[in-house]
Amino acid sequence: MSSILEKILTEKQNEVQALKRENISAVKRRPLSLINAIKQKAPVGIIAEIKRQSPSKGMLQEHVDPVKQAKQYEQAGAAAISVLTDYPFFKGRFEDLSAVREAVQIPILCKDFIIDEVQIKKAKSVGADVILLIVAALEQGQLKRLYDFASGEGMDVLVEVHDETELERALSIGANIIGINNRNLSTFVVDLQTTVRLAQHPKLADIVLISESGIVSGEDVRIVQKAGANGILVGETLMKSEDIAKTMNELSLKELV
Numbered sequence: 001m002s003s004i005l006e007k008i009l010t011e012k013q014n015e016v017q018a019l020k021r022e023n024i025s026a027v028k029r030r031p032l033s034l035i036n037a038i039k040q041k042a043p044v045g046i047i048a049e050i051k052r053q054s055p056s057k058g059m060l061q062e063h064v065d066p067v068k069q070a071k072q073y074e075q076a077g078a079a080a081i082s083v084l085t086d087y088p089f090f091k092g093r094f095e096d097l098s099a100v101r102e103a104v105q106i107p108i109l110c111k112d113f114i115i116d117e118v119q120i121k122k123a124k125s126v127g128a129d130v131i132l133l134i135v136a137a138l139e140q141g142q143l144k145r146l147y148d149f150a151s152g153e154g155m156d157v158l159v160e161v162h163d164e165t166e167l168e169r170a171l172s173i174g175a176n177i178i179g180i181n182n183r184n185l186s187t188f189v190v191d192l193q194t195t196v197r198l199a200q201h202p203k204l205a206d207i208v209l210i211s212e213s214g215i216v217s218g219e220d221v222r223i224v225q226k227a228g229a230n231g232i233l234v235g236e237t238l239m240k241s242e243d244i245a246k247t248m249n250e251l252s253l254k255e256l257v
């Protein structure tokens with residue numbers, strides 16, 4: 001396991017203890033389906049991310065207004081919004097997610113490092129529809145338990161993998177949305193061929209496949225879409241864009257044949 005991921009996970013254990021002392025309100029709201037949202041945006045649905053900072057790229061946009069950014073994403077045709085809620089490493093907050101919830105109608109992914117059920121309850125209470133589970137961060141039993149818990153709460157789960165072994169582990173818990181992270185979490189090297197290679201797995205036919213990280217241009221999208229991706233998860237390119245509508249249009253392959 002990468003040292004940055006280890007550091008983040010150590011930090012998360014403290015957060016989990018704090019969340020367990022919090023009185024998290026139960027919500028009646030029925031979560032929206034990421035699967036449907038992605039399928040409606042064929043050939044490729046975009047999960048547009050709100051990310052102020054990252055360990056690999058440093059500061060992207062410190063003073064972003066998450067609500068304004070999310071509205072622009074939705075208006076430009078995003079299938080869903082991803083909101084980073086980790087503070088120590090990404091400068092995100094649960095409050096960002098709840099503010100975005102008030103502003104958009106599309107599904108919201110709570111982008112965090114989940115190791116305990118209490119984080120899923122928290123995500124749901126602030127209005128998230130979808131959670132992320134990173135296979136590399138979890139033991140198989142824990143992965144299955146958290147997956148089943150979130151599913152039981154009616155939430156979709158994006159199960160993130162980076163290699164063949166992790167992909168097998170995601171398939172074995174019955175994941176129906178799999179994210180292939182093109183970024184290696186230990187070296188930070190980004191390679192779109194990770195998606196191209198893993199997407200060839202014969203058991204992915206009925207699974208919604210999302211290509212994550214390092215997507216910059218329409219050409220990049222075409223590569224992963226041709227390989228079998230139904231959706232893409234894009235952060236940096238959108239956070240740095242000076243014309244979100246134009247960038248989204250290019251990434252949605254509307255202008256390419």
Ligand SMILES: O=P(O)(O)OC[C@@H](O)[C@@H](O)c1c[nH]c2ccccc12
Pocket residue numbers: 049051111112134160181212213214215233234235236237
């Ligand atoms: O900014 P990028 O390269 O477009 O990447 C977005 C997203 O894939 C990336 O933020 C990400 C993928 N998996 C994660 C897990 C935790 C935090 C962040 C991530």
